[in-house]
Amino acid sequence: MPLIPPALDDRSYDDLVQDLLANIPAHTPEWTNPQPGDPGRTLLELFAWLADTILYRANLIPEKQRIAFLRLLGQPMQPAAAATGLLSLSLGASSLSPIGIVAPASVSGPVNFETLNEIDLLPVTGQAYIKVPLSPAQQSSSLALRTGLMTLYNLGSIPSGYTTTPLFTSGQYDPSGHDILNGTTDSSIWLALLASTPQNQSAALAALTSQPGQLTVNMGFVPLMAVPGLFSVPQGYTGAGTPAPVTASWTMSLQGLPYQYAAMKVISDSTQGLTQPGVVQLQIPTGPIGAPPNNVLSDPQAGVGMKPPRIDDTTMAARLVTWIRLAASSALSVSWLGVNAVQIDQRTTYSAVVIGVSDGSISQQFALPQAQVDPATFVLQVDMPGLGFQTWTEVDDLAILEGPVQAYALDPEAGTVTFGNQLQGMIPPAGRRIMAQTMRAGGGSAGNLQPGSLTSIQAFDASGNQITQTITVLQPTPTSGGADAETLQSAQQRIPSLLQNQSRAVTASDYQNLASQTPGANVARAEVLPLFMPQTQTSNVPGVVSVMVIPNKAGVMYPNPRADMPTLQTVYQYLNPCRPVAAEMYVIASEYVQLGIGVAVEYKSGYQSIEVAQAVETAVRSYLWPLAPGGMDGTGWPLGRTVRQLELEVVVSKVAGVTEVNGLNLFSLLSTGAYQLVNADSSGSPEILLSNWQLPELLQVIVETSPDGSPASVPATLTPPTETDPTVAVPVVPNVC
Secondary structure (H helix, E strand, O other), X not given: OOXXXXXXXXXXXXXXXXXXXXXXXXXXXXXXXXXXXXXXXXXXXXXXXXXXXXXXXXXXXXXXXXXXXXXXXXOOOOOOEOOEEEEEEEEOOOOOOOEEEOOOXXXXXXOOEEEOOOEEEOOOEEEEEEEEEOOHHHHHXXXXXXXXXXXXXXXXXXXXXXXXXXXOHHHOOOOOOEEOOOXXXXXXXXXXXXXXXXXXXXXXXXXXXXXXXXXXXXEEEEEOOOOOOOOEEOOOEOOOOOEOOOOEEEEEEEOOOOOOEEEOOEEEEOOOOOOOOEEEEEEOOOOOEOOOOOOOOOOOOOOOOOOOOOOOOHHHHHOXXXXXXXXXXXXXXXXXXXXXXXXEEOOEEEEEEEEEEXXXXXXXXXXXXXXXXXXXXXXXXXXXXXXXXXXOEEOOOHHHOOEOOOEEEEEOOOOEEEOOOOOEOOOOOOOOEEEEEEEEEOOOHHHOOOOOOOOEEEOEOOOOOEOOOOEEEEOOOOOEOOEOOOOHHHHHHHHHHHHHHOXXXXXXXXXXXXXXXXXXXXXXXXXXXXXXXXXXXXXXXOOEEEEEEEEOOOOOOOOOOXXXXXXXXXXXXXXHHHOOOOOEEEEEOOEEEEEEXXXXXXXOOOOOHHHHHHHHHHHHHHHHOOOOOOOOOOOOOOOOOOEEHXXXXXXXXXXXXXXXXXXXXXXXXXXXXXXXXOOEOXXXXXXXXXXXXXXXXXXEEEEEEEEOOOOOOOOOOOOOOOOOOOOOOOXXXXXXX
């Protein structure tokens, strides 16, 4: 059970004063008026104050014991997690040459960020397009035209046609994503590189070809983050726990006819094969890059087949420099694609910081300039006699060392460095300086920002000179993954599960506890489904365990919280090292059965109709909510529990102001978007059955109210009636002279 610190003495200052005053009649009965200001009363208050400070110090003993216990376990508190995201940069109209920017560059906003990769900032912007097949209505309206084209060009069949559709306008991402493989005519997404103005088009093209084989273009990429119910990780994963890369190619268009493309070499790829948000760094080809003819007067077949989509906006076409084509051969859904992109995270870099001087004593501890340190970027050096600064090695526990090894222990949450005692780890020589050569620190939930929150950047070139040209910062996607540092109370609650599972997932409770503790995932609820295979929805598969995670969500109780791809990946990567080798583990998203409710109630005098209706809706939504305070016990609706009409009527009847429930109807959502009334079963009560892996999601609630004694009608449908317009248009004949 969690270690709850007892109060050794819970008496306050006022309690002590009252106890002393209550003892006056027994010891000094002649003192009959101990009012405030009396010298004797002042002495009593002074004694009570001194006793209160002693009790305060005594009550701190359990907290110190808890901290010491955590240290004995070798389990420091978990540091803050840093939020991450993407930026798209652009130069002003007056800048016509590429600018090399090194990392880290400081990004300003409500919370400071830093860039993680270098970039050749090109004097172009990007606009993505896809060729969308014609809709049935467009096919019908253009049938005569397409039939004529078939005859004119002697084609074997009627051409299908497409619509040039811009994506991610104004640079913002689309959380619903776009299916590139199946939602386009050519399985491609085309990125038009555009000059700032038509007058700068030639200069922008010259800039791209100014350094043959050296310039690179940073392509920011965000795949579809939303996942369907029961989507599983590692579905399609390799043994290392990373998604299978998307089969795709990058090419850049060349000038002139016939249409030609040059392959773009991938220099680096933080998207792991277009499976996660990141940056793909591509080398600009050395050939005569440029945009092929866009005008049908120059090329009657402009935009046909594998050619770039035709842009009919003449101003936009005049700014066109060249095309970058991303062609997919396997499933690919894109939520954002942009040029001049850099990755950022919520940390600050510190270099060559002297943190102290050794005094030669054992188990020395030094405080770093910042807490919440990223261990992966921390490098510690000690000034050794005759050798200069030498890099020492970080270890998890100094007690396991044998002899004077040049090692130290880092507490990233507290921001401290501890050295050994010469038997377990070397003592830094007396009088020698200790330096943090490099370190990055920061993080916290404050870094989870909405798009557009980050607005400016302070950057430097490779020579260390600050860049003075105007750089516009666009934050297309929200930053995510930030989490606050673990508190002492959270750490002590983690002790029982730590002692129980020892970071090993064997029992269902082990998986549940570890998944709930995943740093940066913000998991509000984790459910374990033993022997459940999510792909086939079967529940008797030996060796399989599925962990369903539901993220935390505050505010309006609609829609239900859904885990996205980064959340599933984060939990999977945290659990994967803990599972048995023979266990086949899946981390899955929740599957919801969507429903609606119509209810009629009577309310007592003194209450308003709107007030009661809102309270009834809040009550039923709270009851069916998958997180606290949902369900009967307030911890969330149980997996697979049937939704029953009678239970909901009881919930409604308990709402303040409700005197009578005139009826309640359950509705299920059809694939057409309409609602179907759920009829009564053999027990005589309507109910919606859920499978063992399903939860309810309440989409719509209609509450009909009436004063007490006047029954209200129960809504028979949630589908709004079709409105008809009986009016007749009368043409107006203009007067013509």
